[in-house]
Amino acid sequence: MPFDYIIVGAGITGITAAEELSNVLNKKVLLIDKRSHIGGNCYDYINQEGTLIHKYGPHILHTDSDEVYDYLSLFTLWNIYNHKVLYKIQDTLVPVPFNLISIDKCLSNESENIKNALLDQYEVNSKIPIKELKNSSNEYLRLLGNFIYDNVFLKDFKKQYGLNEEEIEEFIDKMLPFNLSYDCRYYKDNHQVVPAHGYTNMFENMLSSHNITILLEKDYHEILSIDYENKKIFYEDKEFKGHLIFTGMIDEFFNYRYGELPYRSLILLNEDLDDVIFQENATIHYPDEYHFTKITEFKYLTGQQTFNTTIQFEFPTEYDINNEEQNIPYYPIDLEKNMALYKKYLKLSEEYENVTFIGRLAEYRLLQMDELVKKVLDLINNKFANL
Numbered sequence: 001m002p003f004d005y006i007i008v009g010a011g012i013t014g015i016t017a018a019e020e021l022s023n024v025l026n027k028k029v030l031l032i033d034k035r036s037h038i039g040g041n042c043y044d045y046i047n048q049e050g051t052l053i054h055k056y057g058p059h060i061l062h063t064d065s066d067e068v069y070d071y072l073s074l075f076t077l078w079n080i081y082n083h084k085v086l087y088k089i090q091d092t093l094v095p096v097p098f099n100l101i102s103i104d105k106c107l108s109n110e111s112e113n114i115k116n117a118l119l120d121q122y123e124v125n126s127k128i129p130i131k132e133l134k135n136s137s138n139e140y141l142r143l144l145g146n147f148i149y150d151n152v153f154l155k156d157f158k159k160q161y162g163l164n165e166e167e168i169e170e171f172i173d174k175m176l177p178f179n180l181s182y183d184c185r186y187y188k189d190n191h192q193v194v195p196a197h198g199y200t201n202m203f204e205n206m207l208s209s210h211n212i213t214i215l216l217e218k219d220y221h222e223i224l225s226i227d228y229e230n231k232k233i234f235y236e237d238k239e240f241k242g243h244l245i246f247t248g249m250i251d252e253f254f255n256y257r258y259g260e261l262p263y264r265s266l267i268l269l270n271e272d273l274d275d276v277i278f279q280e281n282a283t284i285h286y287p288d289e290y291h292f293t294k295i296t297e298f299k300y301l302t303g304q305q306t307f308n309t310t311i312q313f314e315f316p317t318e319y320d321i322n323n324e325e326q327n328i329p330y331y332p333i334d335l336e337k338n339m340a341l342y343k344k345y346l347k348l349s350e351e352y353e354n355v356t357f358i359g360r361l362a363e364y365r366l367l368q369m370d371e372l373v374k375k376v377l378d379l380i381n382n383k384f385a386n387l
């Protein structure tokens with residue numbers, strides 16, 4: 001058998017695993033992906049106008065982990081970029097997560113009362129859960145909590161995920177908290193960057209080892225088969241004795257035995273403009289108007305200095321495996337009933353000794369890039385290094 005490891009999926013999870021296995025453990029790795037490019041949803045490319053585009057939506061590496069940052073820095077230089085997000089609420093552009101500036105922008109009549117109530121109860125720089133504000137005994141804090149809930153999260157989640165109000169309630173603990181500060185950054189992590197020459201360039205550097213074979217435009221079903229009864233993997237009809245790292249959809253691996261895990265998909269439309277700048281911020285959300293949720297202007301993220309610009313509209317849509325426009329599983333929908341279904345697949349997966357399920361599709365969680373890199377580094381150092 002020519003390979004010690006087969007990795008399904010050349011996203012950031014599969015690529016990090018391939019890099020570490022090949023360079024640190026000197027293992028032979030086969031990395032396969034059904035798409036025509038590496039990088040998974042972090043893939044970027046230069047379009048015909050010369051603009052660097054994030055094909056599957058804007059991606060910012062944000063992390064407090066020096067380990068992750070130092071590791072990825074081996075493969076790229078960075079453009080330092082502190083992401084900010086504005087929401088158009090009642091004709092005003094408002095920073096989200098909500099902070100003291102956001103209060104001035106949309107609740108100016110009660111601004112002083114709200115700020116005094118906040119400062120009476122909380123330390124400066126506190127992050128206050130929306131649920132806590134909504135349930136507060138103080139009328140001004142309740143006003144603030146309800147305003148944010150109704151105008152940002154309720155509308156955004158309805159549009160983004162197509163959920164009803166009862167379902168949205170389930171997400172309340174995960175909603176971005178109110179920040180008691182004037183800090184308008186979306187993320188608060190120490191490191192906030194994008195690769196200076198793009199993610200794809202960084203990934204190419206990670207995959208330069210001669211120990212790695214990459215097969216693109218190859219669905220794993222074409223070369224792998226699974227004996228569900230004996231929990232064995234076959235590669236080109238021979239039993240594979242190495243280890244499989246699976247970063248695809250866990251329900252697909254088990255042939256949808258318990259049914260499909262629900263996802264939300266996106267249609268992303270890019271528009272090239274002759275203007276130097278289109279909008280005043282990298283990302284602006286429109287919870288009230290239009291079918292799209294947001295517009296992103298890439299040059300803010302990438303730091304490109306050009307006389308033209310490219311923007312991307314993000315239209316949320318149903319996930320439909322049979323429709324070419326809607327068959328990318330972007331967002332797992334983290335509702336209790338879906339997690340219960342996922343747990344059934346997780347239980348099945350634990351029976352496979354030589355398969356590791358890792359990544360946002362295999363774990364059915366919207367994990368951020370830094371979390372996945374950290375998981376893979378831990379896995380290689382703690383598990384595979386000792387095999």
Ligand SMILES: Cc1cc2nc3c(=O)[nH]c(=O)nc-3n(C[C@H](O)[C@H](O)[C@H](O)COP(=O)(O)OP(=O)(O)OC[C@H]3O[C@@H](n4cnc5c(N)ncnc54)[C@H](O)[C@@H]3O)c2cc1C
Pocket residue numbers: 008009010011012013014032033034035039040041042056057058059060061062218219220221247248249330331358359360361366367368369370372
């Ligand atoms: C719109 C959007 C914006 C985001 N922005 C950020 C951000 O700013 N910062 C951040 O840290 N994270 C962000 N994320 C999350 C980030 O995209 C994920 O953390 C990351 O892409 C997950 O990497 P992965 O390798 O696990 O999965 P993926 O990138 O999805 O890679 C999985 C790969 O498996 C392949 N595959 C699937 N099935 C098969 C099959 N049958 N055969 C062969 N190959 C298969 C797929 O083609 C894919 O390339 C964002 C996510 C979305 C949806």
